Amino acid sequence: MSIKLGTRGSPLSLAQTSWVLDELKNTNPSLTFEIEKITTKGDTDTRPLFAMEQKGIFEKEIDRAVSEKQVDFAVHSMKDVPSDLDSSLTIACVPKRESVNDVLITNDGFSLDSIPSGSTVGSSSLRRAVQISRKRPDLNVKPIRGNIETRINKVTEKKIDGIVLAKAGISRLGVDTKHSLLSKDEFLPSPGQGALAIICRSDDSKTIEMLKKIEDKNSRIEVEAERSLSEHIDSGCRFPVGAYASVKSDSLILKVGVYSMDGKKSILIEENGTIDNPFELGKKIGNELKSQGVSEIASNWREKLEEWNKQ
Structure with a gap:
């Protein structure tokens, strides 16, 4: 029996897909798989990510x-999958x-504390850009696009002093490069960062059963709270939010950070919940953020981004 799966043709997407297939073959040795590479809007639009409508x-x-039913x-x-699937x-x-x-990559292995003042650091993420500027306002933060290898090459070719990206990306690709790990408490990651989402049709019970064999219970719980x-x-x-959930025994901890465009205002919340209801914990913090003025911060972001897109 042959199963067809769809993925982007980027090196990272193919590496993630290869890892998933290895896991599936271990639990389903009689199956064969066929990869269908599919081009997405995000692959063809060269504008900075913050300049595009992000959903999907x-x-x-x-x-x-x-x-x-072109693929199974x-x-x-996970962070690319919108909540309104x-x-x-x-x-x-x-x-x-x-x-x-997240990690900082430089030619000299600088940490974010030690990289020289005035250095230019690239990021494809508004969240990371604000977090960098909050910690090191003396650095120049520059929007940067391209796959992971392309971004790393900009550093090695000295076109930019450093880049910040997700550690999961270089780990999945097996890239050996000098990097400094950034604290997940200071640099709260994007919701779902580091996780994969395997999507199939809701009524395809056979495929769901096959995929469930490589599910990680704690990863599912953490991601559900963040989403x-x-x-x-x-x-x-277009509205940078950092969120990280972690399972500790029977408890679930969710840390969330929201930042204004200039980085001067922030709302930081940490709450405990139960592993039985991650959705409720995410909803609870969402309501707390609303009560603390997250709508005003979000509105300021939207107004500024609309100005940039008209230029």
Whole structure:
């Protein structure tokens, strides 16, 4: 029996897909798999990520192929999957999560504390840009696009002094490069960072059963809390929110940070919940953020981004 899966053709997406296939083959040795590379809007639009409508730019075309039965399932980075997933689809599996930390990559192995004043640091993420500026306002933060290798090459070719990106990306790719780990408490990651989402049709019970064999229970719980938080405040790449959930025995801890565009205002919340109801914990913090003025921060972001997009 041959199973067809869809994914982006980027090196990272293919590496993630290869890892998933290795896991699936270990639990389903009689199956064979065929990879269908699908181009998405996020692959063809060269504008900075913050200049685009973010929902689905890296997964919409692939999920359409799943829904229309061109492929059986799809492998995504969890943070690329919008909370309002089509009702015909389901996140059938969340495999074991990679590191949620961000890293700073420089030629000299600088940490964020030691990189010289005036250095230019690139990032594709508004969240990271604000977090960098909050900690080191003396650095120049520059928007940067391209796959991970392209961004790293800009550092090695000395076109930029450093870049900040997710550690999970270089781990999945097996990239050996000098990097400094950033604290996940100071640099709260994007909701779902480090996790994979395997999508299939909601009514495809056989595929769901196959995929569930490589599910990691704790990773699923953590991601559900973070995605619930995003859903309740409608966050995304155009509205930077940091969130990290962690399972500790029977408890679930969710830390969340929201930042103004200039980095001067922030709302930081940490709450405990139970592993039995991660959605409720995300919703609870979402409501707390609303009561503490997150709507005003979000509105300021939208107004400024609309100005930039008109230029």
